[in-house]
Amino acid sequence: MGVWLLASPLRHLPSHLWLRATRLTARVVSTSASASSVPGDDAAAGDEKHVKRYPLVARGAGVQCRIKARDLHEIRTDVPRSMGGGDEAPQPVELLLSALVGCEQATAAYVARHMKPRFKLKAVHFSVIGERDDRGATSLPITDPPPTGARLTRVSGEAVVYVRGPERETDARVEELARLVQSRYVRP
Numbered sequence: 360m361g362v363w364l365l366a367s368p369l370r371h372l373p374s375h376l377w378l379r380a381t382r383l384t385a386r387v388v389s390t391s392a393s394a395s396s397v398p399g400d401d402a403a404a405g406d407e408k409h410v411k412r413y414p415l416v417a418r419g420a421g422v423q424c425r426i427k428a429r430d431l432h433e434i435r436t437d438v439p440r441s442m443g444g445g446d447e448a449p450q451p452v453e454l455l456l457s458a459l460v461g462c463e464q465a466t467a468a469y470v471a472r473h474m475k476p477r478f479k480l481k482a483v484h485f486s487v488i489g490e491r492d493d494r495g496a497t498s499l500p501i502t503d504p505p506p507t508g509a510r511l512t513r514v515s516g517e518a519v520v521y522v523r524g525p526e527r528e529t530d531a532r533v534e535e536l537a538r539l540v541q542s543r544y545v546r547p
Contacts, residue, residue, distance in 0.1 A: 423448070452489060456514070460485045463518065463540065470539045478536055479523040487516035 417426040422444045426434040436451045438444030449457070464483055471480035495509035520536070522528045 424451075452491070452511070455511075456487055456489045459514070460487055462544075466540045466543055467520075467536060470543070471536060474532075474536065474539070478532060479526070479528060480536070481521040481523045484519045484521070485516060487514060489514050 413428075415426050415428055417424055419425075422438045422442070424436045426436070428434060434454065435448035436454060437446060437448040438450050439446045463485070467483055468480060471478035489511045490513040491509070491511050492507045495505045495507040498505040520528075520533050
């Protein structure tokens with residue numbers, strides 16, 4: 360069985376967004392279908408030409424927000440009616456988890472293409488649950504410090520790896536894929 364750590368992509372976010380993650384296991388299913396702000400991270404230090412930036416423009420009203428990425432894509436957030444929203448879009452934390460899964464998928468596809476021999480990746484299906492102590496965001500009175508931080512405390516789930524063609528990838532190869540994906544995010 361392969362193991363994927365979810366904490367890594369969020370390692371470069373401000374500390375209040377960091378995760379303490381659990382592991383995702385990757386199972387093989389064969390088919391016949393034909394920038395750094397973390398102290399101590401030296402990957403981009405002094406090497407500006409390799410730093411990639413992701414600018415966003417956002418406008419919020421009430422609990423809703425509209426975000427524009429690359430002047431091409433609009434992303435919306437809202438909260439459930441029980442929290443004063445209209446429940447017209449995903450909650451910000453749901454988009455955070457979605458971004459995490461999207462990063463894992465894109466990186467898995469990139470790594471699979473460059474493995475020797477090439478990994479026959481068809482798809483990865485993720486099932487992810489993020490947890491947080493809601494008191495960090497919603498405790499009252501608002502002037503008192505919250506009893507805990509407003510951050511995810513655990514992310515768990517499963518990543519099921521589907522391969523192309525009738526030949527099966529070995530568990531060792533799935534573990535290698537997971538290790539290589541993880542190595543792109545996690546620093547020892």
